Amino acid sequence: MTEIITKKSIGVVLFPGFELLDVFGPLEMFGTASEYFNICMVAENSSLVESKQGPKSLAEYSFEEPITYDILLVPGGEGTRREVRNESMLAWLRKQAAHAEYVTSVCTGSALLAKAGVLDGICATTNKIAFDWATSQGPEVIWKKQARWVEDGKFFTSSGVSAGIDMSLAIIQKMLGQETAEQIAIWAEYDWHRNASWDPFAKLCGLV
Template structure:
């Protein structure tokens, strides 16, 4: 069993977290889920959804998969040295690093995506790419895979990425079964994003 750790902060985008978590949560024999923040306690999404988190230093299980969410709170976290250092620590330890939406801006600012291909939210594109000129930003993609990094586009794309990850680690049929169970119309082609505009 692998442990997925979501590293959270206030004003995160609700679906960036709960969309992928729904997909991974459908495979409880394969994935253990834990929710972390720098200091622990209750963390709130942009929409006021409260979630209990564990302080990074008190996590029970080592992180195999890091989930970095996005949202308006990223605007503060890109200037939060301790958060960026923690993100780098998790990135170094994890076998896989997944980001939703503007979560890739945090990874980029931390230097974790240097020399990598990555994507992000289309509506926040200019702000995201301004966080690092050392990343090969791919605007058109729904999600991008480069080595152990999976980065996805805006909000709902995190679910497509999560299913893509499941397909890569397991098989396409497993991913399709999860999509069927959640009644989600999965965009299976990572290069196709209906929300991309030239």
């Protein structure tokens, strides 16, 4: 009998000034297991959204649509400085986080979750260069200065940019098993940092 696989939906929120690798690093990992995941790009309005680096990505879904996602992925980037004042964004994040099986962020994406109140009382981390600004968005969050990523219940938050790839592989390992995660890392020729506490950048940025 053929196994029937129910795909998990991944809602990736885009906004002007998002960081490219924050989005497409994790999506390369999840997308390699496309039989298990359905990736959906979402923005306040369904349209092309310009990244910090310039290239635009198409958000096929908007905040107005009555859809909730199994996995929420929130990238960082310079645009987060504006989005922490965007109540439409914050309200959408609160709604999605309440329903999601996993809530994840890369870089200063955790600042958006923190500003929305989603991370209150939760252990989390963020970009080390922008640590002071990001952590100021959520005084009730238990911020970890030294961590590649932090897992606290259904919440996975990662450090700067490339750390999102390691976090995503950790989530895949949790959901699909170690062998699948290892096969994806090998296929991508990626040197997977499996230790969540590996974080030389905290010291480089004077946090420890």
